Amino acid sequence: MLSLADVLAAIILVALTAYVLFGGADFGGGVWDLLASGPRRTQQRDLVAHAIGPVWEANHVWLILAIVLLFTCFPKAFATIAISLHIPLTLMLIGIVLRGSAFVFQSYGGGGGRVFATASLVTPVLLGMCVGAVASGAVGARGAGSVEPFYQAYIAPWLTAFGFAVGLFALACFAFLAAVYLTLEARDAELQEDFRQRAIAAGAAVFAMAVIGLALFPQAPPVNDRVVALTAAAAIGAFWSLWRRRYHLARVAAAGEVTLILLGWGLAQYPYLLPPDLTIAGAAAPRITLELALIAVLGGAVVLFPSLYYLFKVFKAR
Amino acid sequence: MSDVLAARSQMAVSLAFHIVFAVIGIAMPVLMVLAERRWQRTRDPVYLDLAKRWARGTAVLFAVGAVSGTVLSFELGLLWPRFMELAGPLIGMPFSLEGFAFFTEAIFLGVYLYGWEKVPPRAHLLAGVLIAISGAASGIFVVIANAWMNTPVGFTLVAGAFTNVDPIAAMATPAALPQTLHMILAAYAATGLGVAGIHAFLLLKGRTSAFNRAALTIGLIVGAPAAVLQPVSGDIAARSVARRQPVKLAAAEALYETRAGAPIKVGPGIEIPYALSLLAFHDPHAVVLGLDSVPRDEWPNVPLVHLSFDVMVALGTYMALVGLWAAWLALRKRDLTTRRRFLRAVAIAAPCGFIAIEAGWMVTELGRQPWVIFGVLKTADAVTPMPGLIVPFTAITLLYCGLAVIVGSLLYRQIVRSPA
Numbered sequence: 001m002l003s004l005a006d007v008l009a010a011i012i013l014v015a016l017t018a019y020v021l022f023g024g025a026d027f028g029g030g031v032w033d034l035l036a037s038g039p040r041r042t043q044q045r046d047l048v049a050h051a052i053g054p055v056w057e058a059n060h061v062w063l064i065l066a067i068v069l070l071f072t073c074f075p076k077a078f079a080t081i082a083i084s085l086h087i088p089l090t091l092m093l094i095g096i097v098l099r100g101s102a103f104v105f106q107s108y109g110g111g112g113g114r115v116f117a118t119a120s121l122v123t124p125v126l127l128g129m130c131v132g133a134v135a136s137g138a139v140g141a142r143g144a145g146s147v148e149p150f151y152q153a154y155i156a157p158w159l160t161a162f163g164f165a166v167g168l169f170a171l172a173c174f175a176f177l178a179a180v181y182l183t184l185e186a187r188d189a190e191l192q193e194d195f196r197q198r199a200i201a202a203g204a205a206v207f208a209m210a211v212i213g214l215a216l217f218p219q220a221p222p223v224n225d226r227v228v229a230l231t232a233a234a235a236i237g238a239f240w241s242l243w244r245r246r247y248h249l250a251r252v253a254a255a256g257e258v259t260l261i262l263l264g265w266g267l268a269q270y271p272y273l274l275p276p277d278l279t280i281a282g283a284a285a286p287r288i289t290l291e292l293a294l295i296a297v298l299g300g301a302v303v304l305f306p307s308l309y310y311l312f313k314v315f316k317a318r
Numbered sequence: 319m320s321d322v323l324a325a326r327s328q329m330a331v332s333l334a335f336h337i338v339f340a341v342i343g344i345a346m347p348v349l350m351v352l353a354e355r356r357w358q359r360t361r362d363p364v365y366l367d368l369a370k371r372w373a374r375g376t377a378v379l380f381a382v383g384a385v386s387g388t389v390l391s392f393e394l395g396l397l398w399p400r401f402m403e404l405a406g407p408l409i410g411m412p413f414s415l416e417g418f419a420f421f422t423e424a425i426f427l428g429v430y431l432y433g434w435e436k437v438p439p440r441a442h443l444l445a446g447v448l449i450a451i452s453g454a455a456s457g458i459f460v461v462i463a464n465a466w467m468n469t470p471v472g473f474t475l476v477a478g479a480f481t482n483v484d485p486i487a488a489m490a491t492p493a494a495l496p497q498t499l500h501m502i503l504a505a506y507a508a509t510g511l512g513v514a515g516i517h518a519f520l521l522l523k524g525r526t527s528a529f530n531r532a533a534l535t536i537g538l539i540v541g542a543p544a545a546v547l548q549p550v551s552g553d554i555a556a557r558s559v560a561r562r563q564p565v566k567l568a569a570a571e572a573l574y575e576t577r578a579g580a581p582i583k584v585g586p587g588i589e590i591p592y593a594l595s596l597l598a599f600h601d602p603h604a605v606v607l608g609l610d611s612v613p614r615d616e617w618p619n620v621p622l623v624h625l626s627f628d629v630m631v632a633l634g635t636y637m638a639l640v641g642l643w644a645a646w647l648a649l650r651k652r653d654l655t656t657r658r659r660f661l662r663a664v665a666i667a668a669p670c671g672f673i674a675i676e677a678g679w680m681v682t683e684l685g686r687q688p689w690v691i692f693g694v695l696k697t698a699d700a701v702t703p704m705p706g707l708i709v710p711f712t713a714i715t716l717l718y719c720g721l722a723v724i725v726g727s728l729l730y731r732q733i734v735r736s737p738a
Contacts, residue, residue, distance in 0.1 A: 072407065081395070090713070300417070303422055
């Protein structure tokens with residue numbers, strides 16, 4: 001039976017998933033801006049800017065929502081993460097600031113295209129490294145603020161081969177999502193074909209990084225076989241539909257694949273919020289806080305979802 | 319530089335940077351909506367041009383505000399993990415609500431900025447109204463969280479941990495109303511007079527286009543009433559601080575000794591007798607607690623708080639006077655856009671609101687020290703154990719200095735290119 005704390009942990013995972021599916025794709029767009037090439041290089045960049053413009057700020061708020069719910073409902077976990085991962089999180093924030101500002105400066109004629117693209121490349125890797133540090137149990141095992149040498153306490157938890165693999169995996173996922181979405185944004189067939197090829201290449205990179213990441217996982221990975229099978233099915237579906245140029249189907253399959261990856265991460269960790277010791281129940285705020293947070297989320301959803309629907313209907317109705 | 323000081327400095331730089339953009343994000347939508355409404359009513363293209371140009375400028379400022387706000391939400395934990403571990407369950411509520419308000423703001427900003435050709439005129443205007451409402455709401459929620467740090471309620475403190483937490487009582491903390499009122503008015507006053515001041519300057523330079531005249535008028539419509547009301551909300555805030563954080567008031571007024579009938583020091587050797595007692599308690603003979611009411615190690619930085627307070631009050635008073643002048647001219651149906659002396663006064667007011675906001679936050683934040691949660695948790699006990707905090711402080715400071723230069727030059731180009 002799911003407890004109230006479990007429900008809120010699940011909501012945080014949903015918010016993170018939404019951040020990856022929407023905000024992640026905006027970072028992926030920056031990657032394709034950086035890698036724009038061939039005769040239609042300018043059109044590729046314009047398409048990315050056009051696709052991101054109206055939605056990136058709203059997409060970005062999913063991250064804020066996830067972090068706010070984390071410190072409201074699981075303050076102990078937030079404090080531990082913030083101490084151990086101070087360095088990569090600060091670097092990620094600098095990346096977020098540079099990406100967002102450079103994009104808007106570029107849109108309003110101030111230059112900054114290279115900064116936008118470079119920050120889009122680095123930030124997802126850092127985000128992935130933080131996730132990898134949590135998933136591997138390094139953050140939880142280290143404990144918050146224990147008296148240890150600097151390297152052991154603040155660098156060793158995240159600067160690992162596994163962490164780096166998760167970082168590159170996140171980058172590949174974001175680029176994959178962006179390329180798949182952009183096939184539907186493109187108005188002409190050649191541009192569509194550019195992003196179809198990019199989507200297939202990025203999908204292959206996602207697969208390669210998944211294999212490497214699992215091989216580097218410190219213990220035997222506690223994965224749920226059914227979720228893995230479903231993820232594989234979604235991945236095959238995404239490749240097949242890209243191959244057959246069924247782009248709407250490809251979008252569903254790609255988003256499903258990435259959603260299942262995050263679900264798989266959540267299930268593999270359950271009931272731990274910060275493995276190996278800190279459980280969801282152990283990190284939870286008092287019950288009254290959790291109840292009010294749930295009410296706030298439900299109330300907020302009533303405002304949020306119709307508004308988001310409207311935003312995407314206006315700008316993404318294809 | 320100690321780690322605590324580096325952490326405090328990083329927080330200060332981040333807040334000081336963010337608040338400029340946050341304030342503009344709260345108030346600019348009101349100006350945009352007023353301009354668009356006039357366009358829809360009069361079909362005078364000047365107003366459409368105005369709404370579109372303001373929207374372009376706001377897009378840049380809002381984006382920088384959004385990303386610098388993200389930095390802050392992480393920095394709460396990166397710099398003050400002990401504070402967040404303790405306070406998260408209590409002040410998480412306003413932050414969560416702020417998250418949703420900010421979400422609404424970001425969504426409709428997208429619709430507003432990119433939807434001129436895509437949504438019907440009424441929906442477009444409504445999007446603007448929703449940005450204005452949700453912008454004000456997110457500002458209110460964030461300031462409520464800060465108010466709780468000044469007047470913490472809604473818990474029982476047992477051996478350094480909170481029990482019986484009541485997030486609703488925490489949100490209804492006594493400082494919430496005075497602080498939110500003061501902040502929202504400050505946002506409208508600073509932004510409204512800021513915009514009016516820029517266009518007053520252009521009018522003085524001889525660029526007497528209908529565009530600049532319309533911009534001046536709308537800026538004054540938003541900024542002047544807020545500036546006139548601000549001393550009233552300041553009085554409410556001061557009386558709240560006098561009762562609940564007497565040391566902060568004592569520092570703001572540099573009152574070292576507790577005394578009845580306390581004066582206000584306006585300069586070296588110049589005092590207004592009874593003024594402080596009157597201001598703080600509406601009674602000339604009331605006893606005002608001085609800094610001597612607490613041990614020396616619980617004093618804030620008195621000279622800095624005092625200076626900041628005087629700067630805020632002086633600039634706020636000047637802006638209120640400019641607002642009254644505008645009201646006086648408007649009531650007598652004079653043309654505000656051609657009176658050079660008035661325009662000069664408005665142009666001078668342009669940066670005043672933003673400086674006053676920075677100074678006001680210095681008063682409330684520095685005046686709360688050495689506490690992060692007043693009377694409960696010391697700032698030095700809340701800081702992260704990570705050493706070398708001068709490095710992230712330097713990095714964030716350089717980043718924001720660079721951004722400030724770029725934003726400044728972009729906006730300058732926007733303004734220079736405005737119709738002569």
